[in-house]
């Protein structure tokens with residue numbers, strides 16, 4: 001007989017309904033077996049864990065993350081906050097302690113203009129002083145200038161007789177030797193010599209395991225990794241499978257890919273820990289670079305309506321090939337033209353071949369129109385929103401699209417109240433993965449500094465309950481798993497969090513500073529503060 005563990009004296013928001021709560025849960029065999037009173041839970045348990053009135057909610061699910069690139073980004077030596085040569089040297093020295101002598105060190109993102117002691121581009125002497133035993137190259141944030149130390153220059157064969165491919169891309173000191181400052185082609189030549197740190201399956205699995213530990217720390221028990229090869233965002237199913245086989249996979253993953261053949265070959269494979277998911281398509285670009293496809297031109301770039309990767313027929317055909325096989329699709333749409341085209345395509349597919357429950361994913365749906373918002377109410381779609389757009393786009397979105405289109409931008413509150421399912425994803429590593437900042441953004445519609453006051457188009461705010469739904473039960477619905485996870489209820493997988501505050505009663509500004517005290521996946525504690 002398996003052991004039963006009770007968690008008692010807590011404030012447990014089950015998320016079954018708004019306000020539904022209990023004070024205790026019991027877990028056996030990785031599932032909830034009881035939700036109710038502390039006395040009854042304790043009576044049926046072998047172990048009893050008291051939670052001192054702390055808040056408990058279901059584990060969170062990130063429905064859009066580039067997990068492998070995110071994992072790699074966590075390991076990179078970031079130099080973007082460095083403000084002096086001395087600090088640069090200290091950072092390199094510190095980092096080098098964990099790198100075997102003779103190996104490469106790559107640092108990224110420095111800005112010598114911000115250095116308070118010496119604003120010139122760092123020379124090889126600066127780097128040699130900090131790391132004489134490693135091959136070091138650092139890239140300026142602009143990616144046009146690099147600095148290399150003596151060992152890195154030697155490895156690349158850059159000495160006084162070296163003939164650069166492009167003249168002027170190697171700088172020399174008074175002694176006629178290269179001084180370590182390189183630009184463009186010569187800098188990239190050195191960078192290209194570094195071996196791929198994640199070449200083996202072993203290394204990929206290791207770095208992913210570390211990244212998932214970070215996600216557990218933030219409160220995630222699940223994620224939908226998205227492979228997008230044409231924008232250089234790879235994922236490796238074999239690495240996830242390896243973690244799973246070795247009992248090291250501490251999050252439930254629903255794997256999306258733009259590799260149709262891979263998905264077709266493995267359609268429906270997987271279990272509650274690791275599953276093949278949806279087919280990913282890209283219809284347009286983004287608002288930041290004014291490449292999202294718009295019906296009318298950008299307000300700050302008259303004549304430009306963005307770019308489309310498909311014609312209407314091409315898009316419908318690309319979706320049809322998956323839809324006809326019962327494979328879920330998810331299409332990146334940001335501009336209102338792209339949102340309209342995807343809506344057209346979905347209507348066409350349903351007309352031709354009505355399927356009972358396809359849950360077609362519209363990824364981002366950043367700028368809709370009144371017409372699109374009306375039509376999607378009747379369609380079997382799920383919107384994969386990105387809450388942090390409230391933070392990242394706040395300063396310029398109105399310049400791009402103008403006041404008249406603002407009520408249709410990220411219209412999450414309205415969509416939810418129209419009965420459309422909305423989920424939340426981070427799009428990390430491009431954006432921050434922090435779900436508490438995400439919930440705060442959904443609830444306040446402000447950036448992280450509280451701007452604009454009162455929120456942008458406050459009619460589209462979510463309640464805290466709605467925001468948490470987008471990360472829990474609606475996210476579970478997104479992968480057809482609402483029967484096994486997303487709420488706290490007997491029979492469901494025991495994925496839950498203990499928090500340091502009651503996010504349902506604190507001031508909205510305080511939600512973003514929430515700390516997770518404990519993350520439990522299938523009854524097993526995978527993170528504890």
Ligand SMILES: [Zn+2]
Pocket residue numbers: 064066226427
């Ligand atoms: Zn993405």
